[in-house]
Amino acid sequence: MTLLSVEGLTVELPGSARPVLDAVDLSVAAGEVVGLVGESGSGKSVTARSALGLLPAKARVTGRVLVEGKDLVGADAAHLREVRTGVASMVFQDPRAGINPVRRIGDFLTEPLRLTKGWSKRQAEARALELLAAVGLPDPPRHLRQYPHQLSGGMLQRVMIAGALAGEPRLLLCDEPTTALDVSTQAEILALLGGLQRERGLGLLLITHDIELAAASCDRVYVMYAGRIVEEASAGELFGSPRHPYTRGLLGSTPPLTGPLERLRPVPGAPMSLAESAPGCAFAARCDFAEPGRCDQSPPRLLPVPGAADRSAACVRVAELPPVVATEVRS
Amino acid sequence: MSVAVAVLRKVVGMAVTLLVTSFLVFSSLYLAPGDPVSFLVKGRSPSPAELAAIRKEFGFDQPFPVRYWHWLDAVLHGDFGRSYLFHESVGAVIWARLPASLLLVGVATLLIAVVGIGAGALSALRRGTRTDKGVLLLVTVGAAVPSFAAAVLLRSVFGVRLGWFPTIGNGTGLLDELHHVAMPAVALSVTFMALVTRVTRASMLDELGREHVEVALSRGVPRGSVLRRHVFRNALGPIVTVSGLLVSGMLVSTAIVETAFGMSGIGSLLVQCVDELDFQVVQALVLLVVAVFVVVNTLVDLVHPLIDPRIAAGGGAR
Numbered sequence A: 001m002t003l004l005s006v007e008g009l010t011v012e013l014p015g016s017a018r019p020v021l022d023a024v025d026l027s028v029a030a031g032e033v034v035g036l037v038g039e040s041g042s043g044k045s046v047t048a049r050s051a052l053g054l055l056p057a058k059a060r061v062t063g064r065v066l067v068e069g070k071d072l073v074g075a076d077a078a079h080l081r082e083v084r085t086g087v088a089s090m091v092f093q094d095p096r097a098g099i100n101p102v103r104r105i106g107d108f109l110t111e112p113l114r115l116t117k118g119w120s121k122r123q124a125e126a127r128a129l130e131l132l133a134a135v136g137l138p139d140p141p142r143h144l145r146q147y148p149h150q151l152s153g154g155m156l157q158r159v160m161i162a163g164a165l166a167g168e169p170r171l172l173l174c175d176e177p178t179t180a181l182d183v184s185t186q187a188e189i190l191a192l193l194g195g196l197q198r199e200r201g202l203g204l205l206l207i208t209h210d211i212e213l214a215a216a217s218c219d220r221v222y223v224m225y226a227g228r229i230v231e232e233a234s235a236g237e238l239f240g241s242p243r244h245p246y247t248r249g250l251l252g253s254t255p256p257l258t259g260p261l262e263r264l265r266p267v268p269g270a271p272m273s274l275a276e277s278a279p280g281c282a283f284a285a286r287c288d289f290a291e292p293g294r295c296d297q298s299p300p301r302l303l304p305v306p307g308a309a310d311r312s313a314a315c316v317r318v319a320e321l322p323p324v325v326a327t328e329v330r331s
Numbered sequence B: 001m002s003v004a005v006a007v008l009r010k011v012v013g014m015a016v017t018l019l020v021t022s023f024l025v026f027s028s029l030y031l032a033p034g035d036p037v038s039f040l041v042k043g044r045s046p047s048p049a050e051l052a053a054i055r056k057e058f059g060f061d062q063p064f065p066v067r068y069w070h071w072l073d074a075v076l077h078g079d080f081g082r083s084y085l086f087h088e089s090v091g092a093v094i095w096a097r098l099p100a101s102l103l104l105v106g107v108a109t110l111l112i113a114v115v116g117i118g119a120g121a122l123s124a125l126r127r128g129t130r131t132d133k134g135v136l137l138l139v140t141v142g143a144a145v146p147s148f149a150a151a152v153l154l155r156s157v158f159g160v161r162l163g164w165f166p167t168i169g170n171g172t173g174l175l176d177e178l179h180h181v182a183m184p185a186v187a188l189s190v191t192f193m194a195l196v197t198r199v200t201r202a203s204m205l206d207e208l209g210r211e212h213v214e215v216a217l218s219r220g221v222p223r224g225s226v227l228r229r230h231v232f233r234n235a236l237g238p239i240v241t242v243s244g245l246l247v248s249g250m251l252v253s254t255a256i257v258e259t260a261f262g263m264s265g266i267g268s269l270l271v272q273c274v275d276e277l278d279f280q281v282v283q284a285l286v287l288l289v290v291a292v293f294v295v296v297n298t299l300v301d302l303v304h305p306l307i308d309p310r311i312a313a314g315g316g317a318r
């Protein structure tokens, strides 16, 4: 079943030159791990937040965000609460900022259970202990009494994940869940998320700026640029043969001369800010293949790639671009 | 470090501060212009022998450290000496006027807490709306109005013109006293209220923008609970700190307000005794204000770790 289905979602903020999201289509099915990749400002976090009804209050929103078939755009408070407490939840990037520093870990975990489900303190604490054990923390009873500053970043991100699991959600949204952590902890957290996802059959939306991470851990990947989805493909296909010039840039498809590290080099040029807009393809200013007269007419639509089932790209020249030199996969 | 040790350290620190203050208070009055002896002999021209006798009687003939020691010893035993002006012990003079001032400060504190924190929180939640702009305007005006100007204005409008409130005196009986204290309390609180409103607003806005607030909302915690349990709760730190500073500021301002409203309290007493060079009373009052300041700030320091566990007990909130 489709857990999350975003259909033509457009979000406009007053005073910005282009929409934050422009006709975004995206779906996550039960048991599926989906990646959403883009630079900061591409709209990936806004897209994820829309699945919890967390769009900015001033925003003008059109389109639909269906969570288990029910639209969240314009939903009332009761419906939003139902989704947030039992269907979908989010693991945020920085647990230091995301968990109230002046309250105990136990408060963080039990608060929604007690306030929205009316559980007793005992019930909620028993559940919190289970959750802390499920995310692999060593001493749940002690952690319950601790304050966030007494835990390391990695442990605290586990607490954040435990909190996200409190309501037994079916859809887990992970917004750069490892970016704030040091490298050795990142792999642990990813492994934990992967394990939980398989164990519980969760639909998981992984938001990241790291396309290789997405390719390595997801079934399907969307690439976003300036508020639009520019490419969608299975992880393997995307990584093996990126079609959109932006995806190619992200993967550094020209073979590196100096080894894999070089591939972390960002795409040259700066992403388009909310104060800018373009009549045609938003990526044109940074695109090696941009062709005046074709790319700057109207925004290219996300269309199936000719000759490749199940993948699409938003580029007018996608069919004529040279194939990508095979890149080595990061082990 | 255990909490008990931390508290002990604070208390010792407090005692040292008070001791230093007592020395400063004692010495500053002897360095200030106006010889206490010349006040005592006002209007007469005593012979050198008489002067010497007076000096001896009040201990002015002894060296400074000895005088300080005697004074401190007496103060520690609750004896602040005798008032030249009232021919009574300083303790009795202050004690008689303290309740009125406490009532005034108490009512003003209540006003500041309820209106200041309420308005600050409201304008933070309604940021950018007309309510917010209205509050900000009032805050700017309020902060600029000195308490004596507020006193004069309130007296002439609500006291003289409308006749709603008495313009002078303390009143008798609790209700009458409250009636009398209403306008002075407003006059006293205006400036501080503006300050508390501003601090509350800034602190709330700070906390409203925190990511953990969005996280709590994303988990379905009702908005009201999020505002109470996360936003306001986390915003308390600066509000408590500034409130601690206000208490002693208010005590000092009672001097102006009580005088303006012809009330009898420790504020008007201070003005009177400074005018009349009644040193013993002035010393005791200054010491009292400083003691309140030090005690309140020690309390604030001790409470801070409870508000924010990241501040270790005893580490201080500075």
Ligand code: SF4
Pocket: A244, A245, A246, A281, A282, A283, A284, A285, A287, A288, A289, A290, A291, A294, A295, A300, A314, A315, A316, A317, A318
């Ligand atoms: S549409 Fe043109 S500018 Fe845009 S990505 Fe394709 S080739 Fe580049």
